[in-house]
Amino acid sequence: MKTLVITLLSCALVGNLLALDSASRITPEIQAELDAQKRTIAQWAASPVLVAAVKAQNKSGPLPGMTNGKWRSLKPNDAIVQTLQQNAASMWLAKKLGASNGLYREAFLSAAKGEKAAFATKPTSYLHANDEKFEKAMTGQSWQGKPEFDKSSRSHVVQISTPVLDRGKPIGVLVVGVAMKTMKEMTR
Numbered sequence: 001m002k003t004l005v006i007t008l009l010s011c012a013l014v015g016n017l018l019a020l021d022s023a024s025r026i027t028p029e030i031q032a033e034l035d036a037q038k039r040t041i042a043q044w045a046a047s048p049v050l051v052a053a054v055k056a057q058n059k060s061g062p063l064p065g066m067t068n069g070k071w072r073s074l075k076p077n078d079a080i081v082q083t084l085q086q087n088a089a090s091m092w093l094a095k096k097l098g099a100s101n102g103l104y105r106e107a108f109l110s111a112a113k114g115e116k117a118a119f120a121t122k123p124t125s126y127l128h129a130n131d132e133k134f135e136k137a138m139t140g141q142s143w144q145g146k147p148e149f150d151k152s153s154r155s156h157v158v159q160i161s162t163p164v165l166d167r168g169k170p171i172g173v174l175v176v177g178v179a180m181k182t183m184k185e186m187t188r
Contacts, residue, residue, distance in 0.1 A: 025147045025180060026158075029187035034158060037103075037178050038142050042162045044096065045174040050109055050118070053089030054164045054172030057117035062127065066115070071126035081122050089118035096120075103186075105153035106177035109164070110134060117172060124152045128173070133161040137173040140165075147180050156180040 026034070044050065063080065074081050084090065093107040097120045108119035114129025128134040136143040145159040157177035163170035 027187070030180075030183050033183055033187055034144060034160070034178065037176075038144070038160055038162065041160050041174060041176045042142065044107075044176070045162045045164045047092065049092045050089050050164055050174060051166060051171075053087060053109060053117045054111050055166065057111035057115065058113075058171060062111075062113050062115035066126050068125045068127055072124065074122075076122045084116055085119060085122065087118055090120060093118060094120040101182070102179055103182045104176055105155045105157050105179045106150060106159075106175075108175050110173045110175070112138070112171055121152060124150075128175075133159055133175055134173050137161040137163045137175075138170045139163075140170050150177050153177050158183075 066080075076085075089109055093109070097104045097107055106119075106121065106123065108123045109117045110128050111117045114127045114131070114134050116123065116126055133143045133145060140163050142163075143159075143161045147156055147158050149155070150157045150159070155177075157179055159175055159177050161173050161175040164172040164174055
């Protein structure tokens, strides 16, 4: 019993230290660079190809019966995944990631109900409705997460989300993962 209590207390302490370390990784220089990236990502969200993809997805809606659990069980080469990954918006996002020299590690586009409309590589979740990054962007504001390890891109990133607008109204959300390692190198 004593060992269990010590183990639990140790885990809590390590968790708190990691949370503090995560917040301290955003130096004023890195925040300034993240602010610049927010402007770039907002420009991406205005791309006609991304706006068209969100509008098309909003017409068809989420895949019937698709949950995040079912999504996670799909292999990257599954036909459902490939259909979403091979549309014009996905190819556009993949080009942006490829041209970034590792600065951007992931990018995905969600429609109005939180379902995926496009992505460069298969994201961990299919639905992001009720996630802060989705909900905040759907109010017309950008959102910035904390540094975290992202499973789908297998790297430490800060996610930035921004609304995809049609005539000034949010119709979807673009989320981009910015690599912490590359950000640190840029600000040295």
